[in-house]
Amino acid sequence: MKTRQRITTARVLPDNGNNNGWYNLLPPPPPARRPRPHESAHWAIIGAGCCGLAVARQLAAHRPQDRIVLIEAERAGFGSSGRNSGFMLNVHTHGTAKDLGLIRRNMRLWEGGLEDLRRLVTEHRIQCDWSDWGRLYCAAGPEGENHMSEVAQSYDRLGLAYEWFDRAAMQGATATPFYTMGIRAHGSALVQPAALMRSLAETLPDNVDLYEDCPVNEITKGRGFELACSGNMVRAEKLILASGVFITDLGHCRNRMVPVGLYSSLTRPLTATEREPFRGIDEFALVPTSPNGSTVRLTRDGRILMRNGFIYATDKRFGPGGLKDARRLHREAIGRRWPALADIEMADTWGGTIAFTRNDGAIFGKLGENIYGVVTSDISPVTRGTMAGKLLADYVVGADSELLRLQFGIPKAGLLPPDPLLRFAVNFQFRRIRASGALEV
Template sequence: MKFVASKLPQHLGQSGWVQMLPPRTPRASLNGTVNVDVVVIGGGFAGLSAARRLSQLDPKLKVAVLEAGEIAEGATGRNSGFIIDLPHEVSSEDYGGGETDERRHDIKVHRMAIALARDLAVEKGWGKDIFDPCGKYNVALGPQGDKHVVSYAKELDKVNEAYRLFDAKEIAAVTGTTSFTSAIFTPGTVIIQPAAYIRGLADSFSGPVRLFENTPALSFERQGSSWCVKTPNGAVNAGKMILANNGQAQNFGIFRGVLLHVYTYASMTEAFDPSLMGGERSWAATPAFPMGTTVRRVKGEEGDRFLIRSRYTYNPTMRVSEGAIERAGRVHDRKFEARFPMLKGVRMQYRWAGAMALTWNGVPAFGEIEPGLFAAIACNGVGATKATASGIAAAEAALGIDSWLVQVFKGFSAPKRLPPQPFLTIGATANLSMKEWSAGLE
């Protein structure tokens, strides 16, 4: 069977993470035909982590990674930069819904992703501006959030995970604002500059691992015992193939009818004089209330910046408009002003949208879907963590290694079929709107 791309990825808005970095010369696009052992489609967290794991397992393995655009221009470079060990949302419903052993199980998977990232950081000699094992806060803005903070602490007690609770005065000393009413700090999260991280991972490859940028896969098909991937100016023949392009897999007709395409939005301020407010100059916080607002203060040589991320939309066509980014930006402006009134006059410099692929039952789309074709799709949010782990597992599975991690991913149930249209769009849009309304200022 031949799989043909119906359309190529689209990315709107300027990611502040990319704009903060110096220009980078992309790797050359593919021109001609290459023969490799494994071809990886997608140069994000999943694809590049898969390539790194392949090279660790067999340094002589010939690997080709195809990235449709330039590294960090896609969803990875639009990420908020949290590689978490504990669940992202502070809610007993989200965290404590299963058995305690299942929660420990998830944490172990997350920490395997962190281990790969940490090894890379040591290898590259990165400082805290790219890789910072500083932990994260979950912050509350009122009684609802306060209840979730307390509930989360009780769930962490069940699995013997370390944390520290902060009252309003204590979290104000960290954040420099009196807007937050409480918080919980967990020490295991790593904070990254996502564009710098993924660039560094991409540029670490040499020898038998070759990266081709601006090289979209236009089609692929099984030919005898290998896979042939066609690109605009060339082709790759490979014995094994790893599909790590998240929601774009649907454009090849794969996992059609099981992927939910949701976009999240972010804004980043211009650099401001750090003397304008107190608190620590570098910290990261996710919302205590689900669907609330993620905030990061980013220390820089030219001054500090704030990242504000909130707002979600369901986009089944995998296209987002400039108008949607503008509307989300107005929400970000209100939330920024509510949290940091002392920074009145500091403007947003960059705004962007980033795609996520979810499944109805929250499981990855993973495994050998055709002979020699392995999928690491659907991170279901928290992409820096889950996509990295999925990429590692896909690499091991492709080489026939039945590791603990591979067993975990194979053990997930299959993604559930989505309801038919127009009920899906109506339901998904209403659900996102209701959750955002419930979050309020959070």
């Protein structure tokens, strides 16, 4: 009797062109490995972001005899996990924390992910500019200041230490009078995200085969799974989707997340003359309290990272027009803070997609027979995603732990309305954020 077949064709495949400022600073990678024709494995994981890398590592440790293939559409370190602002957070809260219990539970997961990353960086001597500088929440006007008070209240209620920075202290830390107030928080780390992700991929256990530049465009489910990618077919008994916001394009978790496109630019290194006003400042990392604000870093090699601008990004693509506008806005934002740098050349400008859920909920667990999924979202995603990936591997092999139970205690990502209603609601909210936080950009 013929086994029933169900075929999923990917609606959108990742395509970030050549833009990712962090990745483009790295030496060129060795040629990508591709699957052999008619390859088979016990497990296939789609997506080598922070989640997929963590699933692969932990699954390999649980099942050293199993063959695991990790399939990535672009290069490891090139997707969202390697194109973010590099904050590896132990806790994060925008505004007043509504559900302290949920944040406390999340904190165990964020901190666990951060500790795992710290351990892996040490164990494998990963060169990713790891720094324990922490972060500085910043505000530049009344709207940001209101949010700052809410952040302070949340920290107080969580019993976390922080220091208030007045305008002078902000200027001392950032070499600009732009900011009116700040909160210095400790415990989180900073990284060069593309370097971290690429190295995590390079140091995977021997029973994991990583295939890159290899988009999976079709999944056929019969007795097992057949994945069509780059003209080849990979067969696997079990499938794990760690494909970030693209999980919906593979037919799962639709209407559970809002794909938001964010833009970033990285300047060339500042010259010695340009560095002069920053004398005594090795680095800084600013997180805006206003949702409209800019994430800004001075990196250790003397570049400015500017991240602002957001769009509803259903197609997860960043065309030349949007990138050109973003670059101009980023240069203006740098000029408002450091007028002498108003015309600085950008080494690169890029876009990236982040998933937001309605309720800071989780996308984690079983999606169907022998198919599982994990996506990280919302606040502090990379540390949380690293832990969620590891816990998914525990779950699929039947291992139990307190953290796994904690992960299952995080509410599932709530259902969202479909487009065009969602698009309308998100764009309405974005317009409100832009108008109220105009001074913070």
